[in-house]
Amino acid sequence: xxFRQQALAKLQSxxxxxxxxxxxxxxxxxxxxxxxxxxxxxxxxxxTGSVASTVSAPAILxxxxxxxxLQSPVAGQxxxxxxxxxxxxxxxxxxxxxxxSEGDSVVRSLDAGRVTALAxxxxxxxxxxxxxxxxxxxxxxxxxxxxxxYVPAENAxxxxxxxxxxxxxxxxxxxxxxxxxxxxxxxxxxxxxAQQITAFLGDSQLGEQFTKKGRPVAVTVRLDKSSxxxxxxxxxxxxxxxxxxxxxxxxEGAIRLxxxxxxxxxxx
Numbered sequence: 001x002x003f004r005q006q007a008l009a010k011l012q013s014x015x016x017x018x019x020x021x022x023x024x025x026x027x028x029x030x031x032x033x034x035x036x037x038x039x040x041x042x043x044x045x046x047x048t049g050s051v052a053s054t055v056s057a058p059a060i061l062x063x064x065x066x067x068x069x070l071q072s073p074v075a076g077q078x079x080x081x082x083x084x085x086x087x088x089x090x091x092x093x094x095x096x097x098x099x100x101s102e103g104d105s106v107v108r109s110l111d112a113g114r115v116t117a118l119a120x121x122x123x124x125x126x127x128x129x130x131x132x133x134x135x136x137x138x139x140x141x142x143x144x145x146x147x148x149x150y151v152p153a154e155n156a157x158x159x160x161x162x163x164x165x166x167x168x169x170x171x172x173x174x175x176x177x178x179x180x181x182x183x184x185x186x187x188x189x190x191x192x193x194a195q196q197i198t199a200f201l202g203d204s205q206l207g208e209q210f211t212k213k214g215r216p217v218a219v220t221v222r223l224d225k226s227s228x229x230x231x232x233x234x235x236x237x238x239x240x241x242x243x244x245x246x247x248x249x250x251x252e253g254a255i256r257l258x259x260x261x262x263x264x265x266x267x268x
Contacts, residue, residue, distance in 0.1 A: 055158075058210060059149040059167060059221070059253035060201065061245060065137035067116060067202030072107050075128045076100035078120050083133070088114045095133055096120055113137045116202065116248055134202035136247055145223055145233075145245060147182060148200075149253035150216035153191050158257040159184060165221045166236070170250040178236030180245075184255065185222040191215040201248075219255065 080097040083089060089109050096107040117134040120126060147167055151159070167180040193215055198207030200218075210216060224234035230242050 053257050054254045055151060055155040055257055056252060056254045057149050057151045057155075057216070057219075059147045059251040060206070061145050061147050061169070061249040061251060062201065062247050063136060063138040063143050064146050064220075066200040067113070067134055067136040068110060068199070069131050069202050069204075070095060070107070070109060070133040070135055072096070072098065072120075072126050072128060072130045072132050074098055074100050074105045074107070075126065075130075076105070078122055078124045078126060079104070081118065081120065081122060082106075083109075083115050083118070085115050085118050088112075088138075089135070098126065107132060109133075109135055111135070111137050114247075136202065138247070144225070145247060146185070147180075147221040147223060147251060147253060149219040149221055149255060150192065150197070150210040151219050151255065152213070153215065153217050155257070156187055156189055156217040156219075159187050159219060159255055160257070164256045166254045167221070167223075168252045168254075169245070170252075171245075172241045176237075177239075177241045179254075180240075180251070181224040181234040181236065182221040183224065185220045188218045188220075190217070192218050203248075219253075221253065221255075 076098040078096055079099050082094040082097060089095070089112065091109060091112045093109045094106045095109055095115075098105050098107060113135040115133055116136050118132070119134075120130075120132040126132065147165070149165070161184065163184040165182040165184060167182060168174050169180055172180075192211070194204075194207035194211040196207075197210050197218075198204045201207065225232060226234040226240075228238075229235060229240040231240050231245050233240065233245065235241075
């Protein structure tokens with residue numbers, strides 16, 4: 001009761017009516033000011049700022065025209081293999097000799113190129129339409145390499161023209177020599193089936209591998225050239241690897257997508 005009476009007496013006392021009312025401490029105003037400034041800065045950044053993102057996907061180094069699978073037009077027994085793996089052949093060059101029921105027949109290349117694989121051996125019995133070789137369509141040894149990146153279809157529309165690409169090449173230690181530099185040359189917006197990839201690369205296993213997670217989109221990457229490196233291409237390191245690159249080398253490509261404003265994430 002004593003404390004209650006003291007409190008009532010203080011309320012009835014007019015002696016402090018002329019004192020100013022303190023609504024907030026100075027420290028509180030400082031915190032409020034900092035919060036308002038931070039929110040304003042974040043709002044400006046959300047509208048005017050941009051965030052970079054990339055999409056990573058499997059890739060392979062090839063020449064621009066790809067490869068083809070050479071099939072035997074006849075059935076019979078292989079009596080001679082007339083080409084060597086890695087050999088560069090003109091169009092219509094002999095590849096195999098096959099003994100048929102009607103006599104000897106020669107299986108010839110369709111287009112000029114380099115033999116990347118031979119599937120037939122001497123003594124083997126083959127049927128009409130059997131795959132006997134894979135030939136990469138390249139006319140000259142100095143024809144430039146490209147990279148084909150097989151990107152998930154849902155990411156294709158976000159790839160801008162001439163987007164920068166970093167390629168981690170499977171046969172090159174990236175910790176020592178870095179990544180291969182390139183830029184997007186073209187985006188094929190139609191999805192690729194395993195059969196289409198096989199027809200381009202001349203390898204059915206790669207066709208299955210690149211479509212394992214769904215039908216992708218093929219992105220052709222132009223490799224940046226450099227006269228200062230042994231490979232003839234630009235790397236994130238100064239010199240790159242001390243050897244030249246070969247076609248049909250596997251890689252992993254990281255493509256920079258179109259920059260987005262953070263506010264876009266909040267919009268439907």
